[in-house]
Amino acid sequence: MRARPGRREVVTPCKPMSSSPADSLADGQPADNQLANKSQAWSALFSEPMSELVKRYTASVDFDKRLWAADIQGSLAHADMLAAQGIIGADDLAAIQKGMAQIREEIASGRFEWKLDLEDVHLNIEARLTELVGLAGKRLHTGRSRNDQVATDVRLWLRGEIDTLVGLLGELQRVLVEQAERHADVILPGFTHLQVAQPVAFGHHLLAYVEMFARDAERLVDARKRVNRLPLGAAALAGTSYPLDRERVARTLGMEGVAQNSLDAVSDRDFAIEFSAAAALIMVHISRLSEELILWMSQAFGFIALPDRFCTGSSIMPQKKNPDVPELARGKSGRVVGHLMGLITLMKGQPLAYNKDNQEDKEPLFDTVDTLSDTLRIFAEMMAGLTVKPEAMERAALKGYATATDLADYLVKKGLAFRDAHEIVAHAVKTAQAQGIDLSALPLDALRQFDARIGQDVYEVLSLQGSLNARNILGGTAPAQVRAQVARHRERLGAAVAAKG
16 A cells, blocks of 8 residues: 555555566565666566677766766655655665665775666666665665656756865965955056057956856856756656655755656756856856966066976977966867757757657766866966066067057047047057157157147156056056955955855
């Protein structure tokens, strides 16, 4: 007899849905581990064994075994609910809990034997559980399918990885904020079209990446809400006739909600695609930073030096110091973007509900997480060891007439229309170029030939430091603004750590 929906009394445990001879044994008697001793859990229907080639082609255990902790976590929550609903007995629950504790220890210590014949992480763990606890292990799968089980496992695993990645993004931001404060007064030539445009504080430049990585973290946190929904209970595709309490499982697992449609719950991987899109954006930002580090480290720029441990030499040219880490990160961004495209393509042609195609979601997802995690860890350490060369930066800023816009603004404040001021300054720059000097090196008399309103105070405007200081508005590059933004980011990052703690 089974409990009716809504009732919570403990009843006699139901028999597993199987015609196995072991199922006819009285409760408490040892049962043969049929699942572990045959090639597949479903092979009773088939008249010939699976081809060895097909077995290797379809098996996923070599890569999905990393889901083992999530699989055990989800199974324990499911078993707890089955017992609470009276679908399995308290003795079965205790046996499952004990067996899972042993399996967890075996896997963590490396003593667990993963079997290709059992296809995936789920059947490997279930088979070992049945070896250890007999019929209770067979009853664990009551009311669920591998379809909703794997969707749950991936979500649980990805939820934890997102939390780790958000923490790594926070650490990289903290490193950049420290460097920004240290170099709030260092002058860097700001570029547009890779041409010298206007002087900016190097700290201000670094804080631009802090803003990018902060948005990246926000995207991950937001995506986590949709990752953190429970598919378990959807079974194969249509739900189940057992009186499951799915909300209880969701609460046990710390999930924010329950998937409301069984077909959708088992078949869609949009949560993985959304995460991969956020990951691809992070790697795009990493790639942009990498490109600048590579340029800045070259002899043509000479703005920075990277610690030796993040560089390599040449096998033929002894003078070389190559920025391998930024170059490789720039390349790996293509790898992560490619995984995003692969997942989108994987999903686009599938009818409802679950299809074997979805086995192909895990390797790109796993590699995306691994690549992103390693990259963020390395970049935090590398950027902390960055050496800045302020003199080289300032020399470069002086080469590109970076304060020309400041002269135009100066003339506007004297009463000229901006377009007229723009024209006048263009002539002044042309004159300075002909003489091979900066605008600030032109004598006052020469400057006054372009407009009589130019006075001695123009030289403060034409200095690089004066240009920086003049942009003292919210979001501007003035050192005072850089320090204000540093304080804001420190407070934000500190609050995030406190909230997590």
